[in-house]
Amino acid sequence: MKKTKVSVGIIVLLTLVFVSVPSFAQQVLKIGSFNPLTGPAASWGVNVDRVTDMCAEEWNKKGGVTVKGQKYKIELIHEDDKYRGEEGVKAINKLIFTDKVKFIVGPLAGSSVLATQPISEANKIIMFCNPYLGPEIFKNKLYTFRVSVPLFHTSLPFFKFLTKRFPELKTSVHLAPNHASGWACTQADNDAWDALGFKVLATEFFEPTTQDFTAQITRLLALKPDFISLGGTSGGNAAMIIKQTRELGYKGKIVHAGIFAYTEVGSIAGWENIEGMVCATFSIEGPACPPRVKELGARFVEKYKDEGGFSQGGNTFDALNLLLWGMEKANSLDSEQVLKGIENLGEINSITGKAHLGGQEFYGIKRQLFSPFMISEIRNRRLITVGLEMPLEVPPPEKKWR
Numbered sequence: 513m514k515k516t517k518v519s520v521g522i523i524v525l526l527t528l529v530f531v532s533v534p535s536f537a538q539q540v541l542k543i544g545s546f547n548p549l550t551g552p553a554a555s556w557g558v559n560v561d562r563v564t565d566m567c568a569e570e571w572n573k574k575g576g577v578t579v580k581g582q583k584y585k586i587e588l589i590h591e592d593d594k595y596r597g598e599e600g601v602k603a604i605n606k607l608i609f610t611d612k613v614k615f616i617v618g619p620l621a622g623s624s625v626l627a628t629q630p631i632s633e634a635n636k637i638i639m640f641c642n643p644y645l646g647p648e649i650f651k652n653k654l655y656t657f658r659v660s661v662p663l664f665h666t667s668l669p670f671f672k673f674l675t676k677r678f679p680e681l682k683t684s685v686h687l688a689p690n691h692a693s694g695w696a697c698t699q700a701d702n703d704a705w706d707a708l709g710f711k712v713l714a715t716e717f718f719e720p721t722t723q724d725f726t727a728q729i730t731r732l733l734a735l736k737p738d739f740i741s742l743g744g745t746s747g748g749n750a751a752m753i754i755k756q757t758r759e760l761g762y763k764g765k766i767v768h769a770g771i772f773a774y775t776e777v778g779s780i781a782g783w784e785n786i787e788g789m790v791c792a793t794f795s796i797e798g799p800a801c802p803p804r805v806k807e808l809g810a811r812f813v814e815k816y817k818d819e820g821g822f823s824q825g826g827n828t829f830d831a832l833n834l835l836l837w838g839m840e841k842a843n844s845l846d847s848e849q850v851l852k853g854i855e856n857l858g859e860i861n862s863i864t865g866k867a868h869l870g871g872q873e874f875y876g877i878k879r880q881l882f883s884p885f886m887i888s889e890i891r892n893r894r895l896i897t898v899g900l901e902m903p904l905e906v907p908p909p910e911k912k913w914r
Contacts, residue, residue, distance in 0.1 A: 538576060541584035541845070543568075543832070544607035545618035546628075548595035552720050553621065553746040555773045559825035560618050560642065561590050562816055566808065567832040577836045579845055586836070589613065593624045595720070595746075600624030604631050614847055617831040618642065620660070622649075622693035629653060636847040638854075640831035644693045644700075644744055644770060650875040655851065657869075659831040659881045663700035663743050663769050663792075664874075665903035666885050670769045670792050671704050673887050673899050677790070681739050681765060683711045685732040686913075687725075687753060688744045690717035697744025698913055701769050705741075707908035713737050715913050718749070725753050729760055739765035747773030747824075751780035758785040767791065771827065774895050775820030783893050790898075794826035795888040798897030804863040805886070823888070823895055830862050830881065864900065874906050 545564060547557030568586040571577060576585045589611050591603035600621065607613045608631065615638050619625050622643035632639045633655055642660035643649065650656060663670075675681060684705050688694035694717060702712045713735040716728045732740065740757065742750050745768070754766055754777060765788075772791035795801055796809025805826060812822040834854060839845060842853030855878065860867050867883030874880075887899035 538583045538585050540587050541577060542587050542589055542611060542613045543835070544589050544591070544604070544611060544613035544616040546591040546593045546600055546603035546607070546616070546624065547618050548621055548624075549590070549592035551594045551596075552748040553595040555747045555776050555821075556620060556771065556824050557592075557595070559818075559821040560620055560828050561588075561825070562812070562821060563808075563825035563829050564588060564618055564832055566812065566815070567829055571832075571836060577839055579839055580843055584845075586832075588617075590618075593619065593621060595621045595624070597621075597623040597627030600628045601631065604628040604637075608632075608635055608637060614638070614845070615835055615850075616640070617835060618828065620828070622696065623691050625649065625656075626692060629656060632656070638835065638847055638850060640835055642828050642831070644697050646696045646699065647875055650871070650877050650879050653877075653879070655847065657831075657834065657854065657879045657881070659834065660771075660827045661880070661882060661885055661903045663697045663704075664907040665880075665882070665905065666792055666901070667700045667704035667743070667769050668707060668904055668908055669901040670885075670887060671701075671708055673901060674767065674790060675708065675710075677898075678765065681710075683713050683735075683738045684741050685713050685735060685737040686715045686741045686743070687728065687732065688715075688717055688742070689720045689746070689749060691720065694744040695914060697770060699910060700907065701741050701743040702913045703908045703910055704769075706911060712913070717914065720746070720749060722749070723752060725756050726760070729753065729757050729762075733757070733760060733762055737764065739767055741767055741769065742772075743769040747776040748780075751777040754785050755781040758782070765790075768793070771824055773820065773824050774890055775818075778890070778893060786890050787892075789890045791888055791890075791895075792885055793888050793895065794823045794886055795895040795897040796822055796826075797894065798888065800886065800900045801897035802864050802884075802886075802900065808863060820895065826863070827885070830860075830867075830883070834860070834881065870905050 593600040838854030862883040871880035
């Protein structure tokens, strides 16, 4: 009986000891994401999510993110904003108020980001996003960062590269979707082309649900442009535009100064119709492709059996990295402290090379990542990296294009 009482006492004592000592077993850190997973921009959204998942897997393989000695496994919660602002609002409300996330990575639709920022900012949610928006993205915004480098900063070096490669190009027309990202890309492309001393003959916008572009294309082709620019146009729309443009007999150059879903476009528009296209898109091969991009691209193809997917999402890979590096630097999960940690990262090693957060002169706040961007060309159904350029922190002066 005495032995039994002693044994029970020891068990109770040990239980109390273990309860009183804090547990350092791995915990979970939930991070939200919303992107177009259905609709005309689904290929972009799905591949951004895949790339973010790959980044999370890298962190989790080494134990997760470490804060105050505690390891946190990264758990991503993906939502579908259908490339629409109202759906983005539904997604972010679920993530914040149901899933209780404090950090968001990924959103790329300009309309969705603009619609959700009042909610994320009011709740001090740090959001790493990727839309091709102008200065409005950071106006009076403290908790918003952007990793993908928009055309405002890349168009001028892109078109400089283009004119060196194709000196015969002198005039352009621009066709883009009628929404915030489309307007921003048009502004950037046309300002850059104009700053180089060349002529923008015309600009037209279309609704993202459009299927028949014949009337618009006919008007633009009547101007006899040296090339057609599609910056800001998603894969599904670009495919129909290119297909119908070639059917109307246009044999000139078509370029895309942004992320171009070449496998999706090629399968719809016809590979012969996009041969030789130049775009500012990630590629996993070619003489100018950074080693880290080649490595990640090979893993992406092995994992998802998709040759072109990484080209659409690769430029967002470092969004999660920056957030988690900021947490570890701040040694905190508090939004205010993480914000300071991100701000103090200094020079970082992005997957394309040396990079830094900047934008003070253009945006009034350092929230834009400036990293080398890739220029690629479609050759025999493959995307080949032909250039690696550094974006400009201050873009050319704006003119009125719409």
